[in-house]
Amino acid sequence: MNPPHPLVSRARVVALAILFLLVGAARAEPDPLLSWNAGPAKQAIIDFVNDTTTAGSPTFVPEPERIATFDQDGTLWVEHPMYTQVMYCLERVPALVKAKPELAKRVPFSTALEVLHGDRSAMERLTMPDLEEILAATLTGISVEDFNAEVEQWLAGAKDPRWHRPYTELTYLPMQEVLQYLRDNGYKTYIVTGGGQDFVRVYSEDTYGIPPEQVVGTAGSTKYGYDKDGQPFLTKEPKLLLNDNDAGKPEGIHLMIGRLPRAAFGNSAGDRQMLEYTKAGEGARLAMLLLHDDGEREYAYGPAKGLSDTKVGTFTQALYDEAKNDGWVVISMKDDWKRIFAFEQ
Amino acid sequence: MNPPHPLVSRARVVALAILFLLVGAARAEPDPLLSWNAGPAKQAIIDFVNDTTTAGSPTFVPEPERIATFDQDGTLWVEHPMYTQVMYCLERVPALVKAKPELAKRVPFSTALEVLHGDRSAMERLTMPDLEEILAATLTGISVEDFNAEVEQWLAGAKDPRWHRPYTELTYLPMQEVLQYLRDNGYKTYIVTGGGQDFVRVYSEDTYGIPPEQVVGTAGSTKYGYDKDGQPFLTKEPKLLLNDNDAGKPEGIHLMIGRLPRAAFGNSAGDRQMLEYTKAGEGARLAMLLLHDDGEREYAYGPAKGLSDTKVGTFTQALYDEAKNDGWVVISMKDDWKRIFAFEQ
Numbered sequence: 001m002n003p004p005h006p007l008v009s010r011a012r013v014v015a016l017a018i019l020f021l022l023v024g025a026a027r028a029e030p031d032p033l034l035s036w037n038a039g040p041a042k043q044a045i046i047d048f049v050n051d052t053t054t055a056g057s058p059t060f061v062p063e064p065e066r067i068a069t070f071d072q073d074g075t076l077w078v079e080h081p082m083y084t085q086v087m088y089c090l091e092r093v094p095a096l097v098k099a100k101p102e103l104a105k106r107v108p109f110s111t112a113l114e115v116l117h118g119d120r121s122a123m124e125r126l127t128m129p130d131l132e133e134i135l136a137a138t139l140t141g142i143s144v145e146d147f148n149a150e151v152e153q154w155l156a157g158a159k160d161p162r163w164h165r166p167y168t169e170l171t172y173l174p175m176q177e178v179l180q181y182l183r184d185n186g187y188k189t190y191i192v193t194g195g196g197q198d199f200v201r202v203y204s205e206d207t208y209g210i211p212p213e214q215v216v217g218t219a220g221s222t223k224y225g226y227d228k229d230g231q232p233f234l235t236k237e238p239k240l241l242l243n244d245n246d247a248g249k250p251e252g253i254h255l256m257i258g259r260l261p262r263a264a265f266g267n268s269a270g271d272r273q274m275l276e277y278t279k280a281g282e283g284a285r286l287a288m289l290l291l292h293d294d295g296e297r298e299y300a301y302g303p304a305k306g307l308s309d310t311k312v313g314t315f316t317q318a319l320y321d322e323a324k325n326d327g328w329v330v331i332s333m334k335d336d337w338k339r340i341f342a343f344e345q
Numbered sequence: 346m347n348p349p350h351p352l353v354s355r356a357r358v359v360a361l362a363i364l365f366l367l368v369g370a371a372r373a374e375p376d377p378l379l380s381w382n383a384g385p386a387k388q389a390i391i392d393f394v395n396d397t398t399t400a401g402s403p404t405f406v407p408e409p410e411r412i413a414t415f416d417q418d419g420t421l422w423v424e425h426p427m428y429t430q431v432m433y434c435l436e437r438v439p440a441l442v443k444a445k446p447e448l449a450k451r452v453p454f455s456t457a458l459e460v461l462h463g464d465r466s467a468m469e470r471l472t473m474p475d476l477e478e479i480l481a482a483t484l485t486g487i488s489v490e491d492f493n494a495e496v497e498q499w500l501a502g503a504k505d506p507r508w509h510r511p512y513t514e515l516t517y518l519p520m521q522e523v524l525q526y527l528r529d530n531g532y533k534t535y536i537v538t539g540g541g542q543d544f545v546r547v548y549s550e551d552t553y554g555i556p557p558e559q560v561v562g563t564a565g566s567t568k569y570g571y572d573k574d575g576q577p578f579l580t581k582e583p584k585l586l587l588n589d590n591d592a593g594k595p596e597g598i599h600l601m602i603g604r605l606p607r608a609a610f611g612n613s614a615g616d617r618q619m620l621e622y623t624k625a626g627e628g629a630r631l632a633m634l635l636l637h638d639d640g641e642r643e644y645a646y647g648p649a650k651g652l653s654d655t656k657v658g659t660f661t662q663a664l665y666d667e668a669k670n671d672g673w674v675v676i677s678m679k680d681d682w683k684r685i686f687a688f689e690q
Contacts, residue, residue: 064556144599188558201603211409212603213533222599224592224618232621234599241586241600247569254489254567254579255586256601258546258557273569276577 032181035174035339041288042336044329045178048263048286053185059284063186067261069216069253069274070179072193072200074267074313075290076208078160078170080299082123082312085195086131087167088154090115092138108133139196140220140238147236151202165343168207173342175265175290179208182263190261192253193217194245194270198236216256218244249274267292268313275328287328291315294334377526380519380684386633387681389674390523393608393631398530404629406607408531413608414561414598414619415524417538417545419658420612420635421553423505423515425644427468427657430540431476432512433499435460437483453478484541485565485583492581496547510688513552518687520610520635524553527608535606537598538562539590539615543581561601563589594619612637613658620673632673636660639679 036042052061073079093112096103103109108130114122126134139147160167179189191210193200197217204210219242222234244252250273253261263286264271264278275287292299292315293307301310304320323330333340381387397406418424438457441448448454453475459467471479484492505512524534536555538545542562549555564587567579589597595618598606608631609616609623620632637644637660638652646655649665668675678685 064550067558197600197603205409213412213601215603219600222596224595224622232595232618232625234595250569250577250579251567255542255564256558258542258560273577277569280577 032184033174033177035177035337037336037338039336041329041331044286044288045181048284049181049185051284052262061262061283065259065262066182066185066187067190067257067259068182068187068263069190069192069257069261069265069278070175071249071266071268071271071274072191072195072217074292075265075271076171076175076179076191077167078298079313080292080301080310081161083195084160084167085199086135087158088151088199089135089138091154091158092150093134096137109137136238139199140236142236144198144222144234144236147198148202151199155203163341163343168203169343170341171207172337173339173344174337176208176342178265179210183209187263188214190214190216190253190257192244192249192264192274194243194248197242197244216244216252218242218248245270247273250277253277262286264288265290267315269316269319270314272319272322275323276326279326279328287323287326288331289315289319289323289328290331290333291320293332294337294340297340298333377529378519378522380522380682382681382683384681386674386676389631389633390526393629394526394530396629397607406628410604410607411527411530411532412535412602412604412606413527413532414535414537414602414606414610414623415520416594416611416613416616416619417536417540417562419637420610420616421516421520421524421536422512423643424658425637425646425655426506428540429505429512430544431480432503433496433544434480434483436499436503437495438479441482454482481583484544485581487581489543489567489579489581492543493547496544500548508686508688513548514688515686516552517682518684518689519682521553521687523610524555528554532608533559535559535561535598535602537589537594537609537619539588539593542587542589561589561597563587563593590615592618595622598622607631609633610635612660614661614664615659617664617667620668621671624671624673632668632671633676634660634664634668634673635676635678636665638677639682639685642685643678 033042033045051057051059052066054060070076073083090112093109093116097109097113104113108126111122111126111130112134155166155168158167159165160170163170182189189210191200191204191208191214195217197215197219200217201212201215204212204215221237221239221241223237224232224234226232242248242252242255249271253274260281261278264274265288266275267290271289275289279285279287291304292301293305294300300307301313302315303309304315304317320330378387378390396402396404397411399405415421418428435457438454438461442454442458449458453471456467456470456475457479500511500513503512504510505515508515527534534555536545536549536553536559540562542560542564545562546557546560549557549560566582566584566586568582569577569579571577587593587597587600594616598619605626606623609619610633611620612635616634620634624630624632636649637646638650639645645652646658647660648654649660649662665675
């Protein structure tokens, strides 16, 4: 056998060195979506980021235009058996009744007290107008500063009924990874929630790394005034400015952001218009819906795909069909998520 | 004379070297406010930035909390003889009349046409309700996309009556320097304008380096719908959501930003509450008002300090007194600004 030509030998060394560097680089880059199982959902996120952030890509998006919007309840954190903010409002009723004892015997406040005393049927009796009256009474007529302090105090002590943990620990680890992955790639991440804008802003920065100015939600007006020392303050008023659900989501995005998102994530019929609006723009767009199909590790509800119906975060069959027709990606909690919560093993 | 002690000599060399480095560093750092004359206004800005961004300073502000808000008309660009957006609305009237010829003989549209034909007295005849009718007719009932395209097209051709330049060239260079200086020091800069939020967002990024999501302004609602191909779009509606003037400014800041600014800049009575609200927070806060006292290089109006009265950007004596009492800094255009426009020599 002839000895290898010196050039061949050198080429082989160079090739090995490059291979070594590449393997090294691959090793140094940890998986940004560690809690996701390999599959079309995880791949759609990675492809979207690569398509929109690789210089020279035909679908490259300049950094100022990298906007991603996330529904909160049921998309970033648990919404069952009841939205966290509604729990806050119900649990504020005793303080309200203490200040105004005449409310104790008046529906819906009396019903709320029964719910708090463990009467499960009382919750069923609360109609939507009842709930609206409780929300108005507990979320308005208070200064912005006092409201923030009360929410903060409540969050520090309240526990959810199933895991017995603070609500802010019930965020989905796979979605936290998506938020971080997008931000690491120059995306501004926004919450676009049907929940109260002021409520979510209290914890959004600590819980999701999302600053208050990047939270769009259902919002009421405030009224400017002065305290007895002449210091200005804002009072939360019972006048709705933006109902950030359904068509209110794209309308809220226009009001608060002023440009189309490149990516949007939701989990219920209330997110449909946000996803349609996001996909209506040109270039690479990502629309994703989380399906709660894991009754063992979290909850299972639809009624899409024959899952049980619910009033809290409805994922209709029509929404499922629109997703399939329009190239939105449905995330199966059961199949796509390796791990759901950070506190799990 | 004894020769210097070797240690003294070495200390002297070290001292000279340090001095040399310091002078070098000072030379390398260009003045960020080059168009400002030395004086209390310029110094207040520099002191504020140093106080809030120097690590270890008792008034240090963490970067996420560095928010600065700027009124636009009369603060960032020229507002006389008439707000740019009002000029846009008046100049849209011919297109409106072409589409609906019956408007040609109806007040206030007939009055607007007289204004455009050079009848100066016609402008005086336009009442506030007249103006509101013209604004509603030219700013609403149109899709967001079409509106943006029309404003962009108008801005590309329109010229102001005095300098005969595009309106977007009539921004104040000293204020552009403040915007940049604050951003270079980790501040998020916002426009908080009584003008239309959608109007200002069309050019804010190119003109001020401020992205649309950092423009808070007077805003109407939009309505989500679908075109004949089933594509979603938003229509601008004649329903006011936020009148971003006076108390509407702090209310708008709460709605859109959700935290108190650290610095606020204005020029008229409509900015009073924004400045009060900014100063109400603890720690270092900067509140500044621009006084238009330079009729030669720009315009002179008050009526503070005996300047002539105006309906466009009123700087009242009461505002001037509140500024002096509450530690707000009044910028004299005449004395504090070396250069007003970038297009000047």
